[in-house]
Amino acid sequence: MTAALLNDNINQKLVRKASISFGISLLMLTFIIGLASVIAFLADLTLPLIGLCLLSGGYVAAKITGLKHRDLLRVILKSFLGIAPGIVLILLAMSVKFIISNGGIMDTILYYTANTMLGTSPYLAVLLIYGLILMLELFVGSSSAKAFLVMPLIAPLADLIGVTRQTAVLAFCFGDGFSNVIYPTNPVLLICLGLTVVSFPKWFKWTYKLQLCALIMACIFLFIGVAISYGPF
Template identity: 50%
Template sequence: MGNSESSVKIGKKAFLGSVIIIFVLMIISGIMGRILPAGSFDRVVDGAREVVVSGSFHYTEAPDYPIWRWLTAPVEVLWGADSLTIITLSLLIIFISGSVTVLETAGVITYILDELVEKFRSRKYLLMAMIIFLFMFLASFLGIYEGLVPLILFIVPLAHSLGWDSLTGLGMSLMPLAFGFSSAVTNPFTIGVAQKIAELPLFSGAWYRIIFFVVVYFFVYLFVSTYAKKIERKPELSIVYKEDLEVKRTEGELHKTKLSDSEKKKMSRAVIWFTLSMTAAIIMVLLSSMVSALSDLAFPLMGLFFLIGGIGSAFLVGIKGRNILRFFGRGTLGILPGILLVLMAYSVKHIIDQAQITDTILYLASGAISKASPDAAAFLVYALTLGMNFFIGSASAKAFLMMPILTPLADLVGITRQTAVLAFDFGDGFSNMVYPSNALLLIALGFTVVSYPKWIRWTFPLQLVMLGLTCAFLWGAVQFGFGPF
């Protein structure tokens, strides 16, 4: 058990592919900084946040930002504006990867999966539907996103145990997580912040967003279940078939271990301990999403509870401290390349910020929106948010930057503020599944054998469906004056 190889590691091909893609994006960001003029909006402090002052844009002198600093950006971000997020996210990766390897080598994960498979073997598509709904619901209604990413490490092996592939596992976890966040009903980070700035009643218009949520859930489940059935019939059709073989072989070795009655009792106690730890973690992440003063603690708390759950479970099944440290170190080493990807992903935004063109992009786009018809304006707000999401991953940060400008623009062009919030929400979320500048996407894929290009290839048809759905709902919102205003 203790000598088995950890499945928590980033493959060389997937890592190199991601590095090349992000490096190209860093260069493109640097070139944009050379082409576009520097500019800035004035800002005022609203509570703990800075809010843009609409109509205050002015061009500024271009900063002295040499080309060679494009290459040092992945290091510079460690003391930049996002340094706290990057450090806590890196610690989260280390704690989770190390703890999961401890749980894996101690046999706890295998025991959990075996119990689930035994209970749902004849109803596995019901289990799939339940898991997809749970991920979507928590992301859409409560705004929990980062806190659920670690569960991918459990859902993907579960998919393997049920006869599916790694893509199916991601389709049961990462996909509904991202699409649930995008089809927000009462998500405090997108709907809540945006409606507050737009001076709308909090969570008003939920009925329309609930309809959209249900439609998105239907298409996500249909897409994933249809694919899973195809892979069941012919596993070789999976585009990660070869990569999965090695992972499934490692998992299969773990499943061969037969437990005595006393060992099963130890495992049961370990599972209870880990379940309590994860429950506490989700509660704390939920509290951090509701209390702004705790928002910076979401990553550290999730990592801490994972660490407590993993190490405590290993002790309960009889693993000695020295071995726990060895297993933890093995898992950490396997995922360390993921931290480099995080640094590079954040450097794309850093380069844009250093060139001082973020506000310029927003100003130029708002000028085009102000001259558009209501229908066109709604779609331009959608497109603008999609573009800004490439550089600014945080939903609330984008809301504080964009909504003070979009709110008066909505009044000017004849669309309701509620429609502007809806367009902002659509643009903020769905591209999280596509953009390689999204660090969490790279981390989630890094937990599996799925490379970024293969992820895009697999999800592309569903992304097109979602683009059509969002455009249809956005058009409908314009036509009937989605309100109250």
């Protein structure tokens, strides 16, 4: 019994050391994400660096606990097979963005949306801006890329249709934010779901009601913004 207790104590110490080691890798991960938000060239390397941190942290933790290389490779392979379908979905999502951007479809969407906004009421116009961003979010997940595409067009349009620029920016923020966690073309969402046992259909079924609530609340706040001429500009 004494030997069993001794083994338990040793195992607990090893698990504690492994947890601390993996926790350090998570801290490094947080540091890298923070740097990527302020250093431009790191932004494109964020996901590979995240994978490297998690893989190295898991490897060190496994070696601390005495896991053999063969068993470790078996665990890694099993985990990879679990997320392999998500890799195909990510490639499909990125291909949609490539086709829309390089095929000139984005320019057509912006052109006809701009023509539709002219001559409409401010309330309808702000909904069109919101709907435009929701649609573009399906193809372009990057906030900065969407802002680069549409804000030079939306800013002067807002002046022409009687909507303050702050209200137009608010519509952009609403359209860009909440939809990230439901669109199947968002690679980050697919990666996160691939790391869990939750499939996208199950996730969609659970979150679409929350998205509808967010949609209704966003429209209400946009109408309030138009009514009170939100912002000084």
